[in-house]
Amino acid sequence: MDLTLDGLTVVTDGRALVRELSLRVSSGQVVGLVGPNGSGKSTALRCVYRALRPTSGVVRVGADDLADLSARRGAQLVAALTQDGMVELDFTVEEVVALGRAPHLRGAQALGRRERELCARALEQLGIAHLARRGILGLSGGERQRVLVARALVQEPRILVLDEPTNHLDLRHQIELLSFLRGAGLTVLVVLHDLNLAAAACDRLAVLSEGRLVRSGTPAEVLTAELVEGVFGVRAEVVAHPLTGDPQLLYALTDTGKRPAPLPRSLTS
Amino acid sequence: MTVLEAAAPPLSRRRAGLGLVCVALGALLVLSVVVAIGLGAAVVPPGDTARYLWSAVTGGRIDAGEVTTYQIVWQIRTPRVLLAALVGAGLGAVGVAVQALVRNALADPFVLGVSSGASVGAVAVTVSGGLAAFGIYAVSAGAFLGALAASVLVFLVSASRGALAPLRLVLTGVALSFGFQALMSVLIYFGPDNEATSSVLYWTLGGFGAAQWGSLPVVAAVVALGLFVLLRQARSLDLLALGDESAASLGLDADRRRRLLLVLVSLVTGVLVAVSGAIAFVGLIVPHLVRMVVGATHRRVLAVAPLAGAVFMVWADLVARTLVAPRELPLGVITALVGVPVFLTLLRRKGYVFGGR
Numbered sequence: 001m002d003l004t005l006d007g008l009t010v011v012t013d014g015r016a017l018v019r020e021l022s023l024r025v026s027s028g029q030v031v032g033l034v035g036p037n038g039s040g041k042s043t044a045l046r047c048v049y050r051a052l053r054p055t056s057g058v059v060r061v062g063a064d065d066l067a068d069l070s071a072r073r074g075a076q077l078v079a080a081l082t083q084d085g086m087v088e089l090d091f092t093v094e095e096v097v098a099l100g101r102a103p104h105l106r107g108a109q110a111l112g113r114r115e116r117e118l119c120a121r122a123l124e125q126l127g128i129a130h131l132a133r134r135g136i137l138g139l140s141g142g143e144r145q146r147v148l149v150a151r152a153l154v155q156e157p158r159i160l161v162l163d164e165p166t167n168h169l170d171l172r173h174q175i176e177l178l179s180f181l182r183g184a185g186l187t188v189l190v191v192l193h194d195l196n197l198a199a200a201a202c203d204r205l206a207v208l209s210e211g212r213l214v215r216s217g218t219p220a221e222v223l224t225a226e227l228v229e230g231v232f233g234v235r236a237e238v239v240a241h242p243l244t245g246d247p248q249l250l251y252a253l254t255d256t257g258k259r260p261a262p263l264p265r266s267l268t269s
Numbered sequence: 270m271t272v273l274e275a276a277a278p279p280l281s282r283r284r285a286g287l288g289l290v291c292v293a294l295g296a297l298l299v300l301s302v303v304v305a306i307g308l309g310a311a312v313v314p315p316g317d318t319a320r321y322l323w324s325a326v327t328g329g330r331i332d333a334g335e336v337t338t339y340q341i342v343w344q345i346r347t348p349r350v351l352l353a354a355l356v357g358a359g360l361g362a363v364g365v366a367v368q369a370l371v372r373n374a375l376a377d378p379f380v381l382g383v384s385s386g387a388s389v390g391a392v393a394v395t396v397s398g399g400l401a402a403f404g405i406y407a408v409s410a411g412a413f414l415g416a417l418a419a420s421v422l423v424f425l426v427s428a429s430r431g432a433l434a435p436l437r438l439v440l441t442g443v444a445l446s447f448g449f450q451a452l453m454s455v456l457i458y459f460g461p462d463n464e465a466t467s468s469v470l471y472w473t474l475g476g477f478g479a480a481q482w483g484s485l486p487v488v489a490a491v492v493a494l495g496l497f498v499l500l501r502q503a504r505s506l507d508l509l510a511l512g513d514e515s516a517a518s519l520g521l522d523a524d525r526r527r528r529l530l531l532v533l534v535s536l537v538t539g540v541l542v543a544v545s546g547a548i549a550f551v552g553l554i555v556p557h558l559v560r561m562v563v564g565a566t567h568r569r570v571l572a573v574a575p576l577a578g579a580v581f582m583v584w585a586d587l588v589a590r591t592l593v594a595p596r597e598l599p600l601g602v603i604t605a606l607v608g609v610p611v612f613l614t615l616l617r618r619k620g621y622v623f624g625g626r
Contacts, residue, residue, distance in 0.1 A: 051517040075520025084512035088372050089565040091507070099507055103520035108501050108568065155519070 001062045001077065001158040002027050003048065003187050008057035010043050010211075017043040019211040021057070023189075025159075025204075030181060030188040032202035034195060036232055040211040041163075041191045042083060048161045048189065049080035061159060075103035079157035081148050081165050090135040093147050097122060100154030115154075122150040125180075141168030149177065153184075162190040166197065199223055199246045207231055223247040287569050290562060294576035301580050302354060305587045306346045310594055313342055322347065349480035352488065353586040354579040356477070356545045357555075359492040361578020363534045363541075364552030365559070365570050366499050369506040370527050370534070371435040377553035378538040381442045381531070382419040384547030385449035387539065388472040390415020392453055395468040396460045406484070409543040412472060416539035419449060424531070433524055433531075474601030475546030477586050484544055495537040496575055502530060503567040510565075549601050550608030551578055551585075557615050581607075 008021040018040040025031045033041045046052040047059055050071060059066040061077050069077070079100070087096075097119050098111055105111070111119070123129040126146040136144055145168050152160055160181070166174040174194075178201035181188050192198040198205055199219035206216040209231045215222050228236045228249060236251040307318035321342045324331055331339050363378040371380060379385075394400050394411030403410040427433060427441040457466055471478075499506070505526050508516040513523040555578045556570065563569040585607065589598045 046514070049514075049518040051514045070520075071517075071522050072520040075518060078518075080514075080518035082512075082514040082518055084514045087511055088374060089369070089510045089560070091510075091565045095507075095564070095566050096511075099504070099511065099519060102504055102508060105504070108503060152518075 001187055002060070003078075003159050003161075003189060004058075004060040005044065005048070006058045006060060008044060008047060008059065009055050010040070010047065010052060011055040017211055018047075018054075018208075021208070021211070021213050023206050023213065023216065025187050025189050027187055028185060029203045030190065030201060032198040032205045033189060033191045033208060034193070034198050034205055035208035039208040041208055043211075044208070045080070045161050045163050045189065045191060048159075049078055049082065050074055051082070072103045075155065075157075077157055078159045078161065079152035079155040080160070081145075081152055081162040083163045083167075087136060090137045092133050092135055093128060093139070094119060094123065094132040096136055096147055097150045097154055100151040103155060118154050118156070119150075122153045125153065126150045127176075142170060142173055145169055146173070146177075149180075157186065159187045159189070160184070162188070164191050164193060166192065166194065195223060195228070196248045199248060200241070200244065220247050223249065287563060287572065290573055291576060294573065294580060298354065298576055298580050298583070301583045302350050305350045305353075305583050306342055308587060308591055309341075309346060311338065311341055313338055318342060344482075348482045348485055349477045350583055350586070351485060352480040352544065353477050353582045355485070355488050355492050356541050356548065357551060357578035357580070357582025357585075358575035359488075359495060359537055359541045359578070360548065360552040360582070361555040361559070361574035361576075362492075362496055362499055362571055363537050364578075365556040365567065365574045366506060366530060366534050367552070368556055369510045369567065370530055371439050372510060372512070373435065373439055374557075375553070376439060377549075378534065378541070379446075379547055379549075379552070380439055381423045381535060381538075382446045382449055383416045383535060383538045384473070384542055385446045385453065386419020386422075387412040387416040387542040387547060388469055389449050389453050389456070390418070391472045392456045392460070392469055396456055408468065409484070412546075413539050413543035416542050417535070419445065420531075420535035420539070424528075433527055435527075438531075470599065472542075472546045474599035475548035475604075476589070476597070476600045477545055478597060479544075488540060488544055491537055491540045492575075495533060496571070498533055499530075500568070500571050502526075503571055505530070506567040506571075510567075546600070548582070548604055550604040550612070551582060554608045554611055554615075555581060558611070561615070 003025040005021055005023040008018055009016065010018040021040070021044055023031070033044065035041050043052065047054045048066070050066065053067075061069075061074075066074055066078075100119075101111055101115050120129070123132055126149055128143060128146050128150060131139065131143060131147075136147060139147065145165065149165065162181075165177055169177060174197060178197060181190065182201060190202070192201070202219060204217060205219050205222040207214050207222055207227065214231060215227060223238055225236055225238050228234055228238075234251055236249040238247050238249055240246070241248050303315050303318050303322070306322070307313040307315050313321070317338070321331070321339050323329065324339075325343045360378055367376045367378055367380055368374060373380075391408050391412040393415070394408050400407040400410050423438065423442050423445055424433070426445065427438045453469060457469055460466075505521060508519055508521045509523055509527060516523040555574055559570050559574045559577050563573050585603045586600060589600045589603045592598055
């Protein structure tokens with residue numbers, strides 16, 4: 001199922017966080033949303049999982065305008081890994097994962113046999129079955145992150161959006177998670193900070209700066225030294241990955257280049 | 270598939286315990302009610318108590334010599350103990366809901382300024398002699414209206430900038446409570462007599478001395494309605510506890526659901542405060558204690574908390590009216606005596622976390 005953002009604009013307190021963002025994630029594609037802090041990545045995602053209503057513009061899932069679907073229907077199609085603050089109650093891991101079925105259940109309806117199997121399978125897939133009865137407040141950040149991915153899978157969505165899912169994950173779990181996303185067969189829109197990881201994991205990248213889309217395309221098209229310096233203010237060397245050919249950035253701490261002042265005209269297409 | 274089926278574990282280790290806990294608490298509640306009805310200035314053996322209750326319910330006969338005792342049991346103690354059970358059940362359940370709704374471990378049913386609002390309403394009626402149309406229920410009606418007015422005010426102030434953020438709600442409730450207390454002090458200061466002072470003491474510490482059969486049906490209906498809705502919304506409470514972002518991604522409009530449920534718990538709390546005053550600690554402690562036994566999932570917590578609250582309240586009331594008999598201690602004193610140490614112990618316990626380690 002395609003995910004389309006069309007002219008998405010979000011204005012809060014007179015400040016435009018996202019401006020006229022148009023983006024298309026084709027069915028089964030993994031698209032990475034990258035950009036500096038405060039460039040509007042999370043805001044754009046929040047419109048997709050309906051934590052935020054766009055000021056103007058449309059989010060489409062398949063052919064439907066998301067705003068026309070009920071909250072439940074929307075959550076049956078789109079699952080999200082959010083940047084929520086702390087959970088206060090000590091739910092067990094399996095209880096949290098089971099809540100992924102919430103959009104499919106009515107009222108006090110209990111989980112059926114198939115749904116319990118679904119939960120067990122998700123716990124297995126994420127390698128957290130041994131934590132099933134543990135309280136989430138006692139988990140490490142990485143374990144908790146994997147619990148949330150399992151919850152999103154149990155939701156059986158067609159589209160998955162993730163806000164910095166590799167936060168708190170060690171290198172191995174970062175790679176495992178991203179290769180898992182690639183193989184999940186879902187339409188994925190993911191916010192990532194690590195550009196090298198993004199280049200390796202995503203079919204396409206979309207670069208945001210100050211709420212605008214400044215470039216999108218394959219990682220090789222997007223990740224150029226000029227763009228990285230213009231958008232992130234970091235001078236970097238772009239090399240091809242010796243094994244995969246993906247563009248990878250090399251940078252030195254001593255040579256950060258100038259701050260990203262106003263964007264060069266050539267980039268704000 | 271067969272491998273998966275074999276691997277699918279029962280969803281929770283605590284599920285088996287739930288029925289047992291409920292049955293045990295239910296039996297304990299019945300026992301406590303009978304014992305509490307029997308005890309007091311005149312002690313009635315549990316066997317006789319049960320017999321009187323049975324006669325009253327089935328319309329049986331009582332010996333002429335027992336009529337006085339029967340009157341004490343049926344007309345005075347029974348409504349009082351039943352009211353205690355109902356209010357305890359209501360406060361327990363509402364406490365669970367409020368803590369999830371505002372995502373705060375320290376929240377209790379009175380967090381929206383309901384108790385101080387009710388006190389203002391009750392004192393205003395006492396001082397002014399208003400609401401005379403309600404007869405003996407005038408003060409209760411005043412307390413209820415005060416409670417509602419307080420909740421509405423807290424809603425309006427905290428919602429003035431769009432979404433009803435939990436923390437802003439709590440802080441607004443706290444701030445306005447101070448305002449209501451000041452208002453109450455003014456009413457007492459300029460009030461005509463001591464009546465206002467004793468009225469305030471009653472509303473702020475709570476008690477079941479005014480219990481009558483007449484008000485029980487309303488309280489029972491409101492508590493039942495509250496429990497019914499909350500149990501149906503148990504999963505929504507789980508989602509709200511996860512945070513608004515997660516709730517949205519799981520198909521719940523957190524802000525809207527929170528508003529609806531806050532209106533419900535405000536109504537229930539308003540009624541409870543109107544009939545018994547603001548009984549502290551029950552709505553704060555019971556949810557925590559119950560979570561320690563059955564876990565955090567609201568379906569289970571909400572099944573157990575009303576029973577636990579009812580049992581606790583029946584015993585607290587019994588202690589309040591028998592400890593220094595014939596005088597009666599304010600109920601809030603007893604609940605605080607039990608509640609404070611329990612709460613402090615809870616905070617020190619390792620296995621229980623609410624709000625991180």
